[in-house]
Structures are given as structure tokens and as C-alpha cells.
Amino acid sequence: MRAFEDAFAKVISLALEDWGMMLVEAGENPAASFSACEYLYFGWTEFHGVTNGKVTVLCDGKFADILCRNVLGVDEDEVMLESDLRDAVRELTNVISGNLLTETYGEDVVFDLMYPQVGAVAAKDIESFLAQRFTYYCLADGKPLAVGFSRVEE
Amino acid sequence: MGYKILIVDDSNIVRKVLMKSLRLAGLDVERILEAENGQSALDLLLNEQVDLIFLDINMPVMNGMEFMERLRKDPGNVATPVIVISTEGSRERKDTLFEREIRAYLRKPVTPEILNETVLHVLGGIEQ
Numbered sequence: 001m002r003a004f005e006d007a008f009a010k011v012i013s014l015a016l017e018d019w020g021m022m023l024v025e026a027g028e029n030p031a032a033s034f035s036a037c038e039y040l041y042f043g044w045t046e047f048h049g050v051t052n053g054k055v056t057v058l059c060d061g062k063f064a065d066i067l068c069r070n071v072l073g074v075d076e077d078e079v080m081l082e083s084d085l086r087d088a089v090r091e092l093t094n095v096i097s098g099n100l101l102t103e104t105y106g107e108d109v110v111f112d113l114m115y116p117q118v119g120a121v122a123a124k125d126i127e128s129f130l131a132q133r134f135t136y137y138c139l140a141d142g143k144p145l146a147v148g149f150s151r152v153e154e
Numbered sequence: 155m156g157y158k159i160l161i162v163d164d165s166n167i168v169r170k171v172l173m174k175s176l177r178l179a180g181l182d183v184e185r186i187l188e189a190e191n192g193q194s195a196l197d198l199l200l201n202e203q204v205d206l207i208f209l210d211i212n213m214p215v216m217n218g219m220e221f222m223e224r225l226r227k228d229p230g231n232v233a234t235p236v237i238v239i240s241t242e243g244s245r246e247r248k249d250t251l252f253e254r255e256i257r258a259y260l261r262k263p264v265t266p267e268i269l270n271e272t273v274l275h276v277l278g279g280i281e282q
């Protein structure tokens with residue numbers, strides 16, 4: 001379990017601090033934080049190989065906005081396109097899933113990573129998302145983010 | 155004459171950031187072309203000769219692995235320099251890409267410093 005936690009923390013730091021230029025800190029009570037969000041994005045991708053499964057990313061709409069602005073270097077008074085926000089969440093899902101698989105299984109294992117999808121998620125589905133066995137939760141620039149990792153046989 | 159560069163990545167924001175970094179790197183860039191998957195890139199290369207290609211691996215329609223295989227079968231592109239930027243981490247895939255003679259492999263996310271260093275290194279060896 002510890003190894004998984006460490007892999008998550010390393011990959012999240014790489015994706016959000018190095019790429020997204022956001023400040024990552026530990027968060028508490030994810031269900032309440034996500035329920036308070038006006039809009040949520042949900043990114044997911046499947047992987048196939050020695051084991052099959054799914055990597056999922058749940059984040060606040062405001063989080064996607066900050067991430068996208070930081071990556072593109074866009075000022076706060078400029079309105080971001082919805083397509084760019086979804087693009088940012090898709091690329092984040094891609095960066096997290098690829099790096100998480102390598103961090104967890106090493107460079108000698110080959111996985112086929114599917115093309116990530118992005119959608120909206122209903123508030124009622126948040127609980128079941130967070131109930132996954134391997135879920136990592138944190139705050140980035142004060143906005144909630146959760147990453148789930150599930151294998152098919154689990 | 156400046157360099158003609160092709161960026162192949164499904165992500166619009168990744169392409170935009172790459173373009174910005176390339177322009178800021180102080181390179182003599184004549185034109186930057188974009189494609190959102192391997193197939194569009196191959197279509198574009200039917201009419202364009204470029205000096206350098208940036209390639210993502212995980213893309214819809216045609217991924218970067220298949221693109222590389224097809225690119226090297228094209229007599230006009232057997233030696234076109236390619237820098238792969240991907241989250242793909244397995245040694246086997248990287249070996250396959252180097253067998254197809256990519257010039258560099260960078261793991262996403264890439265910092266502008268590493269990008270500049272790699273581009274200068276790769277373009278440094280190309281006759282204009």
C-alpha cells in the first residue's frame with residue numbers, strides 16, 4: 001500500500017507542480033470538497049498488459065481552469081475555452097496514467113494505454129468514485145483532485 | 155531560410171506550449187506545422203518537407219508508434235529527425251522507437267529547459 005501511495009505522490013507532484021505549476025498539499029474530507037464544487041471534470045483511461053485496469057481523475061472545474069492557464073501562460077482576465085479545459089484534463093490524465101504505470105510496474109513492463117476520455121460527473125457518483133481501493137486525494141492551489149487506480153480483477 | 159518544424163500531438167494546449175517554447179528558444183524558425191494525430195501528419199508530409207518532427211505517442215486515429223513505422227517507409231523521410239515526447243515509459247517501446255532512428259526521447263511532462271537543450275542538440279547536427 002505504502003509503495004502505491006509513494007508512486008501516486010511522486011506522479012502527482014511531477015504532473016501538477018512541474019507541469020501545472022500548482023502548489024500541492026494534503027487534503028481531508030474529499031466528499032465534502034467535491035460536493036461544494038460548482039462543476040467537476042472526470043478523466044479516465046484504460047490500460048492493458050500484464051494487468052488490465054483503469055486510471056481515473058476527478059477534479060474541480062476551477063482546478064482545470066488554473067491548470068490550463070498555468071500551462072498556457074494565460075492571464076486571469078482572459079476567458080478559457082471549454083475545449084481547452086477538457087484538453088488540459090485529458091492531458092493530465094494521460095501524464096498521470098503513463099507515469100503511474102511506469103512508477104508502479106517499472107520500465108520493463110509494457111502497457112497499452114488507451115486514449116483518455118473526458119466527461120462531466122454527477123455529484124451522486126462522487127462517493128462511489130472515492131470508494132475505490134486505490135484513490136489518492138489532494139488539494140492543488142486549494143482545489144480538490146482525486147486520482148483512482150483500479151485493476152479489472154479487483 | 156529558417157527551420158520548418160512539425161508538431162504531432164492530439165493536445166491543442168501541448169502543441170501551443172511547444173510552439174511558444176520553440177519561438178522563445180531563439181531558433182531561426184520559418185514555419186511550425188501542426189497535426190493532431192499520425193494520419194494527419196502523414197497526409198501533411200505528402201506535400202511538405204520538414205527539418206524536425208516532435209511526436210507524441212498516445213493519440214487517436216493513428217498513434218506515434220505506427221506513425222514512426224510508416225514515416226521511415228517513406229523515401230523522403232527515412233532520415234527526418236524526430237524527437238518523441240510521451241508518457242510512454244517502457245524500455246521495449248523506447249528501443250523500438252530508437253530502432254526507427256528517433257533522435258531523442260523525452261518523457262512528459264517536459265520542462266522548457268530540457269526541450270531547448272534537446273532541440274539545439276538535435277538541430278545542431280543538421281545542415282541547413
Ligand SMILES: [Mg+2]
Pocket residue numbers: 094163164165210211212213
Ligand atoms: Mg497524446
